[in-house]
Amino acid sequence: MEPGARVDAQGTAYVVSIRGVPGGVDLWRWSKTLDGPPNSNRTLPFKYEGQPDNCGIFSFTNGGCANNVGTPENLGVAPGGGDADIAVNATDPANSSIPNVALTSLTLAPGVTGTHSTDRGDNFTAPNVAEALIPGDDRQWNDAIDPKTVYLIYHDVATFNIDVQRSTDGGVTYGAALGEAIDAATFPAAGDVTPTSTANLAAQIKVDLSNCASRSNLYQLFVEPDNVSENTGGQPMRSAYVGVSLDAKLGLPTFTFTDYKIYTGPVGATNGNIFPALAVDQFGFLYAVWSDNSNVFFTSSSNLGRTWTPARVVNKGATKGRANVFPWVAADANGHVVVAWLGADKAGNSNDRAVMEPGHTPEDNGPCTDGTSTCMTKWAQWNVYVLETVNGHAATPTFNQFTASDHVIHRGTISTGGLGGGADRNLADFFQVALDPQHRANIAFADDHVVSPLSLRRTGTDNPDDPVSFRVGVPYFTYRLQAPAGVVTTGSCAAP
Numbered sequence: 001m002e003p004g005a006r007v008d009a010q011g012t013a014y015v016v017s018i019r020g021v022p023g024g025v026d027l028w029r030w031s032k033t034l035d036g037p038p039n040s041n042r043t044l045p046f047k048y049e050g051q052p053d054n055c056g057i058f059s060f061t062n063g064g065c066a067n068n069v070g071t072p073e074n075l076g077v078a079p080g081g082g083d084a085d086i087a088v089n090a091t092d093p094a095n096s097s098i099p100n101v102a103l104t105s106l107t108l109a110p111g112v113t114g115t116h117s118t119d120r121g122d123n124f125t126a127p128n129v130a131e132a133l134i135p136g137d138d139r140q141w142n143d144a145i146d147p148k149t150v151y152l153i154y155h156d157v158a159t160f161n162i163d164v165q166r167s168t169d170g171g172v173t174y175g176a177a178l179g180e181a182i183d184a185a186t187f188p189a190a191g192d193v194t195p196t197s198t199a200n201l202a203a204q205i206k207v208d209l210s211n212c213a214s215r216s217n218l219y220q221l222f223v224e225p226d227n228v229s230e231n232t233g234g235q236p237m238r239s240a241y242v243g244v245s246l247d248a249k250l251g252l253p254t255f256t257f258t259d260y261k262i263y264t265g266p267v268g269a270t271n272g273n274i275f276p277a278l279a280v281d282q283f284g285f286l287y288a289v290w291s292d293n294s295n296v297f298f299t300s301s302s303n304l305g306r307t308w309t310p311a312r313v314v315n316k317g318a319t320k321g322r323a324n325v326f327p328w329v330a331a332d333a334n335g336h337v338v339v340a341w342l343g344a345d346k347a348g349n350s351n352d353r354a355v356m357e358p359g360h361t362p363e364d365n366g367p368c369t370d371g372t373s374t375c376m377t378k379w380a381q382w383n384v385y386v387l388e389t390v391n392g393h394a395a396t397p398t399f400n401q402f403t404a405s406d407h408v409i410h411r412g413t414i415s416t417g418g419l420g421g422g423a424d425r426n427l428a429d430f431f432q433v434a435l436d437p438q439h440r441a442n443i444a445f446a447d448d449h450v451v452s453p454l455s456l457r458r459t460g461t462d463n464p465d466d467p468v469s470f471r472v473g474v475p476y477f478t479y480r481l482q483a484p485a486g487v488v489t490t491g492s493c494a495a496p
Contacts, residue, residue: 001428003444003475007436008088008099012120013044015444016084017475018428021107024051024078027086028475029121042481052124053105053113054078079129080105080113085204087144087151089170092118094147102150102171104131104140111137112154116171131174132156134163141204142171145216150174153181153205153220160192160199162220162243164255179255181205181220181243186259189231190224190241196234200224203276203288212493214284214304216249220257221278221288223271226264237272238265240290244305262288262299263311271297273416274429279331284494285393287337289314289327293349293416296327296341300393303495309395314387317401319343323350323380325416326427330435334488337392338441340404340433342414346380350414351423356380357412360467374465382410384445384478386433390486393494404478409447412467426473439483446473 003017012031019025028046029035035047054077083106091097101117103124114131115124132140132154140154150167152174162181165174182190182200190200203221208214220243225231230238243257265271269292276290286301288308295313315324323344331337348355359375360368368375384405389397415423431445448471455470456462463469 001426001446001473002084003431003446004085005432005434005442005444005477006086006088007434007442009091009437010099011437012099013436013442014086014088014101014121015046015475015477016086016103018084019081021080021082022077024054024081025084025103025105026050027052027103027121031120034120044477044479046477049121051078052103052115052117052121053080053127055115055124055126078105079127080107082106082108083139085140085142087142087171089144089148089150090146092147100144100148100170102142102144102167104142104152104171106137106140108136108138108157110135112140112152114152114171114174118170125172128173131165132163133165133175133178134158139202141202143205143207145207145209151205151207151218153202155202158192161187162200162202162222164205164218164220166248177248177251177253177255179245179248179257181257182222183243183257183259186241188228189226190222194232197231198225198234198237198272199231201237201272201274201276203278206278206280208280208284210280210282210284210493212284213496214494217304218245218248218255218257219243219278219280219286219305221276223276223290236268236270238267238269239263240271240276240288242278242286242288242305260305260307262308263297265292273325274418277328279329279337281331281333281335281337281392283334283491285331285335286494287329287331287392289329289339291325291327291341293323293325294321294347296324296339298339300397301494302393314339314399315341315343315385315401316399318345319385319401322347323356325350325414326430328430328432330433330441331392332435332439334491335390335392335394335397336435336439336487337389337397338433338435339387340431340441340443341385342382342410343385344380344382350416351421353413353422357467360412368467373467374463376411376465376467379411380413381408382414383408384443386441386443388441388484390484390488400484404443405445407449409445409449409476411449426471428473436479439487440480442477442479444475444477447476448473
């Protein structure tokens with residue numbers, strides 16, 4: 001579930017996926033040099049790299065990632081698996097130019113587990129189960145720059161500020177420097193200040209990797225209620241902010257953020273659907289996306305996050321007016337932006353079982369749950385969609401929309417509220433898109449359209465149209481075969 005995707009500067013692709021606590025995470029790698037060229041059908045021969053968050057921890061036989069694959073002798077027990085993220089560094093001249101890979105995994109307590117690899121995922125260091133300096137954590141994210149600098153962010157459950165830590169050893173430890181992405185002025189409207197507070201939802205942290213003066217700036221997108229009274233009153237998250245750190249690059253033990261408002265939705269709007277996402281291109285331009293469950297919103301900044309273009313709905317065609325969730329964004333070159341998300345063939349909220357799963361609700365007397373039905377044929381059908389532009393920071397960027405999945409990947413509801421609620425969580429909470437050195441989109445997504453081989457034994461049916469049948473979300477991977485025309489690799493940096 002929740003597959004994350006990264007591609008390093010040499011074109012090596014990584015996919016990480018969670019099993020849930022205490023199952024740990026799984027990692028796959030594809031390197032053309034090490035794993036061979038694409039197969040005849042153009043799929044990639046990924047190598048399974050085991051469970052990096054369990055190298056030597058709770059391993060019943062021999063220890064190490066390669067032996068922790070969930071066999072009867074080694075049950076795949078790990079200190080994390082609730083959330084995962086990975087980051088890839090620049091090439092390391094001190095390590096045969098091999099880029100470092102940092103990985104983190106989560107359980108509520110003690111918190112964030114961290115490890116890293118200097119040989120493209122074949123071996124990982126023994127995990128550190130206490131990377132977060134504040135115990136009791138939720139939803140960590142990572143990004144990296146240079147050969148060994150890695151950033152970690154997470155919510156501490158006590159305040160729900162967005163805590164930021166820096167590693168200068170490739171992700172072995174994260175105590176080199178500290179900051180908080182929600183500044184003092186913004187915190188009352190975004191923090192967990194009362195028992196009824198809504199608080200905030202954090203995107204993945206982003207580091208400016210450009211060769212501009214803005215290189216090494218930190219950017220943290222989050223959504224929150226619009227003001228203090230809405231926050232303390234438990235009102236929906238309708239406003240988007242970005243925290244900007246200009247002094248993280250100075251190498252001091254602490255760094256600061258200044259928060260800028262990006263967008264405010266109308267009263268009652270629900271923009272706190274997991275997760276908002278942020279990207280920075282190679283000229284320092286910023287791009288943010290989020291969903292209100294029906295629309296995918298997009299905006300850009302040409303001055304390092306201080307001001308933003310008016311947020312606009314960018315999904316179109318068959319997805320217009322339907323349910324659209326889980327947007328993610330990646331950017332490179334000068335204005336080349338890719339947005340990926342899940343879109344349904346039905347209008348309505350993705351969490352609404354009455355709309356997305358007709359026949360599966362108590363008021364219908366549960367005809368879909370008797371073990372003999374085929375009512376999933378009437379349920380919402382979901383696909384992976386992609387928008388791509390080569391002028392993303394223009395006042396009105398031009399997007400082309402594609403269907404990236406070659407089949408329906410899921411039917412029914414999709415939860416956008418995390419662990420709460422009664423909607424389907426087979427796909428968990430997000431999926432990711434990354435760009436490779438050839439400017440091609442690489443997408444890892446969860447898919448549960450295939451009934452598990454265990455279904456007949458567990459449920460008494462393996463009918464693919466019967467919701468009683470057992471299925472699990474597993475990671476899939478697809479990539480664009482060639483870059484779009486018109487990618488611009490020259491030009492001026494974003495304004496300081």
